[in-house]
Amino acid sequence: MIKIENLHASIEGKEILKGLNLTVNAGEVHAIMGPNGAGKSTLASVLAGREEYEITAGSVDFDGNDLLEMSTEDRAREGLFLAFQYPVEIPGVSNVNFLKTAVNEIREYKGLEPISAKDFMQKVREKSALVELDSKLASRAVNEGFSGGEKKRNEIFQMAMLEPKLAILDETDSGLDIDALRIVANGVNKLKSPENACIVITHYQRLLDYIIPDFVHVLYNGRIVKSGPKELALELEEKGYDWIKEEVDSVNA
Amino acid sequence: METIINTTKLDVFRSHLTPTAINLPSAIVQEVNAVLDQTDFPTTRQEAWKYTRVGKIAAISAQQGITPSDDTSFPIIDQEAYTIHVVNGQPIWTTAQDKLPQGVHIKTLSSCNEAELQQLFEKKIQGIDVFQALNIAYLTDGLFITVDENVSIDHPIQLLHLNTTDSQVSNVSHFISAHKGSKASFIIGSLSSANSNSFTNSSLNVHVAENATLTIDKLQVEEEGNLIVSNELVTQENGSTFTINTITLNGSLVRNNLTIEVDGTNCTTNLNGAYLLKGNQHVDNHTVVDHKQPHCNSNELYKGVMDDQSTGVFNGKVFVREDAQKINAFQSNGNVLLSDSATINSKPELEIYADDVKCSHGSTTGQLDEEAVFYLRARGLSEASARQLLVSAFISDVLDKIENDAVGTFIDDVLSNRFGWQR
Ligand SMILES: Nc1ncnc2c1ncn2[C@@H]1O[C@H](COP(=O)(O)OP(=O)(O)O)[C@@H](O)[C@H]1O
Numbered sequence: 001m002i003k004i005e006n007l008h009a010s011i012e013g014k015e016i017l018k019g020l021n022l023t024v025n026a027g028e029v030h031a032i033m034g035p036n037g038a039g040k041s042t043l044a045s046v047l048a049g050r051e052e053y054e055i056t057a058g059s060v061d062f063d064g065n066d067l068l069e070m071s072t073e074d075r076a077r078e079g080l081f082l083a084f085q086y087p088v089e090i091p092g093v094s095n096v097n098f099l100k101t102a103v104n105e106i107r108e109y110k111g112l113e114p115i116s117a118k119d120f121m122q123k124v125r126e127k128s129a130l131v132e133l134d135s136k137l138a139s140r141a142v143n144e145g146f147s148g149g150e151k152k153r154n155e156i157f158q159m160a161m162l163e164p165k166l167a168i169l170d171e172t173d174s175g176l177d178i179d180a181l182r183i184v185a186n187g188v189n190k191l192k193s194p195e196n197a198c199i200v201i202t203h204y205q206r207l208l209d210y211i212i213p214d215f216v217h218v219l220y221n222g223r224i225v226k227s228g229p230k231e232l233a234l235e236l237e238e239k240g241y242d243w244i245k246e247e248v249d250s251v252n253a
Numbered sequence: 254m255e256t257i258i259n260t261t262k263l264d265v266f267r268s269h270l271t272p273t274a275i276n277l278p279s280a281i282v283q284e285v286n287a288v289l290d291q292t293d294f295p296t297t298r299q300e301a302w303k304y305t306r307v308g309k310i311a312a313i314s315a316q317q318g319i320t321p322s323d324d325t326s327f328p329i330i331d332q333e334a335y336t337i338h339v340v341n342g343q344p345i346w347t348t349a350q351d352k353l354p355q356g357v358h359i360k361t362l363s364s365c366n367e368a369e370l371q372q373l374f375e376k377k378i379q380g381i382d383v384f385q386a387l388n389i390a391y392l393t394d395g396l397f398i399t400v401d402e403n404v405s406i407d408h409p410i411q412l413l414h415l416n417t418t419d420s421q422v423s424n425v426s427h428f429i430s431a432h433k434g435s436k437a438s439f440i441i442g443s444l445s446s447a448n449s450n451s452f453t454n455s456s457l458n459v460h461v462a463e464n465a466t467l468t469i470d471k472l473q474v475e476e477e478g479n480l481i482v483s484n485e486l487v488t489q490e491n492g493s494t495f496t497i498n499t500i501t502l503n504g505s506l507v508r509n510n511l512t513i514e515v516d517g518t519n520c521t522t523n524l525n526g527a528y529l530l531k532g533n534q535h536v537d538n539h540t541v542v543d544h545k546q547p548h549c550n551s552n553e554l555y556k557g558v559m560d561d562q563s564t565g566v567f568n569g570k571v572f573v574r575e576d577a578q579k580i581n582a583f584q585s586n587g588n589v590l591l592s593d594s595a596t597i598n599s600k601p602e603l604e605i606y607a608d609d610v611k612c613s614h615g616s617t618t619g620q621l622d623e624e625a626v627f628y629l630r631a632r633g634l635s636e637a638s639a640r641q642l643l644v645s646a647f648i649s650d651v652l653d654k655i656e657n658d659a660v661g662t663f664i665d666d667v668l669s670n671r672f673g674w675q676r
């Protein structure tokens with residue numbers, strides 16, 4: 001599905017990603033963990049096409065397309081979805097209205113007819129129920145006045161509406177209480193299929209009690225420095241990141 | 254002795270114009286000509302014209318007197334409205350005069366007698382500026398509209414102005430008198446189809462009598478390259494409600510001077526404005542709300558979006574006179590600049606001489622939130638739709654004030670044709 005090779009990215013002249021490799025196949029769930037400032041959000045931003053970052057080396061293949069050559073919107077239309085770590089508030093733009101535009105622009109890109117108003121509303125009802133998002137919130141201005149948890153649920157609601165091939169969740173669990181966490185995880189699990197994949201960026205192993213990853217990676221200092229089965233997450237929870245930092249730093253020294 | 258006569262730009266401009274053929278009292282004509290003889294076009298050294306240069310107007314060598322053929326069809330905003338087109342300054346009865354609703358009387362100024370004109374114009378000549386003086390001295394024609402006491406009109410009256418020839422200069426003056434308890438709405442459109450340099454210098458006097466309700470949707474959508482100066486003076490009496498929505502979406506130079514004298518108690522005044530500009534457009538809204546009496550509400554909301562090298566000017570004054578206690582006056586001007594070369598000059602002003610009032614004013618200028626643009630694109634919206642959505646969200650609280658659906662649809666059409674907005 002996605003193959004990231006030797007990815008280098010910098011911002012304001014500072015190199016953040018320093019040769020990152022990662023392959024995710026259809027049907028898989030990958031967790032990326034790592035200390036603050038490791039570059040996790042940078043990776044998510046670069047994959048989504050944020051233009052402030054300069055890609056200095058490497059390649060990203062997304063289902064046979066050169067991802068780095070595509071505009072942000074075309075990446076989304078090809079099925080890439082980023083749940084933002086910090087969802088943006090957009091006063092005056094209604095959630096459902098913009099999603100309808102999004103759904104229809106994606107459909108147009110794929111050569112499909114616009115969705116009917118009835119089918120769209122049906123889908124809104126179904127998907128907002130899935131993440132237990134109040135239907136009033138669904139039609140309010142995007143994230144405006146939403147609590148932290150509501151914003152995160154709104155991200156998953158949008159993901160459910162857009163049915164992406166590859167979803168990247170950037171710390172969707174942070175700031176959520178245990179109930180909200182279960183709802184979000186449940187939403188993600190319901191969307192899981194052999195045709196799509198998910199990259200879950202998280203700080204805490206507790207989300208991984210609900211979303212069971214096939215692989216866990218540790219991102220440190222702009223690289224994936226360790227990969228393993230889901231048990232790696234438990235080990236990280238227990239021992240923290242220092243032992244990994246030491247391992248990496250001693251190799252580099 | 255030799256007298257040195259300085260020929261002003263105004264003299265040159267006037268030399269291309271035909272003095273008015275309207276039967277105005279000669280004292281009035283003499284007086285306005287005396288004003289014109291003594292002055293020139295305003296410069297940016299004058300406070301009221303600080304940000305707006307009128308060189309484009311001064312440079313016109315006016316063409317006049319071209320009357321379009323009878324069978325020409327002109328654009329219409331609201332199909333159901335009672336319609337008068339004002340083409341090159343001349344009224345054309347698109348809705349036949351005898352099809353007007355009961356209790357509404359419309360006559361052209363050219364059909365008014367001197368006594369009527371004396372009444373209409375005598376108050377207009379005090380302290381007038383160059384454009385108002387030109388308007389009278391070279392008056393092409395205009396309409397005198399009355400709505401009788403307690404009459405409610407089922408559909409709006411629409412006055413649609415257009416110049417069809419390049420460098421056409423039209424001086425148009427309308428009077429609307431809404432009698433006690435009447436209820437009416439108007440659409441006033443500027444839709445010039447000339448390619449360039451046509452200039453409409455318009456004047457509108459509105460009187461809203463006791464408990465009358467009057468709404469004006471004013472749309473300025475001229476072919477790029479045309480110029481407008483518009484002076485509106487509105488007076489309100491006790492218990493009246495006046496609303497004006499000024500929407501400017503095209504035209505090279507537009508200057509609106511809107512003055513509302515609230516000379517009655519328990520009045521409501523709503524002034525909304527939206528301007529969406531691109532290219533080299535220059536749009537200047539000067540508004541005055543003058544609260545002379547107590548117990549009134551005024552709400553002013555102007556919003557603008559400037560792209561390319563366009564310039565917006567907003568100057569809004571609210572006066573609350575000494576006797577005008579218990580006034581609620583709100584004023585707000587918000588602007589978004591879409592390009593580094595776009596400009597806005599915004600100056601909201603409050604002058605309050607009463608002590609028991611609630612007033613607020615504010616002005617904001619910003620750019621589109623690029624984080625929001627990215628967020629929307631990351632959901633699959635094209636960059637253009639993302640920006641459109643954000644601009645439209647910004648401007649919507651003004652456009653939402655327009656209650657007439659036909660006007661709304663007309664605006665949507667302009668937004669889609671001129672700005673490429675998808676619906
Ligand atoms: N706009 C920016 N300018 C400079 N440095 C930045 C910018 N954004 C992020 N960084 C730096 O990039 C590094 C990685 O940040 P980030 O990807 O957000 O880390 P993580 O998500 O793993 O906590 C940090 O050191 C951060 O300070």
Ligand SMILES: [Mg+2]
Nearest residue numbers: 040041085171
């Ligand atoms: Mg982060």
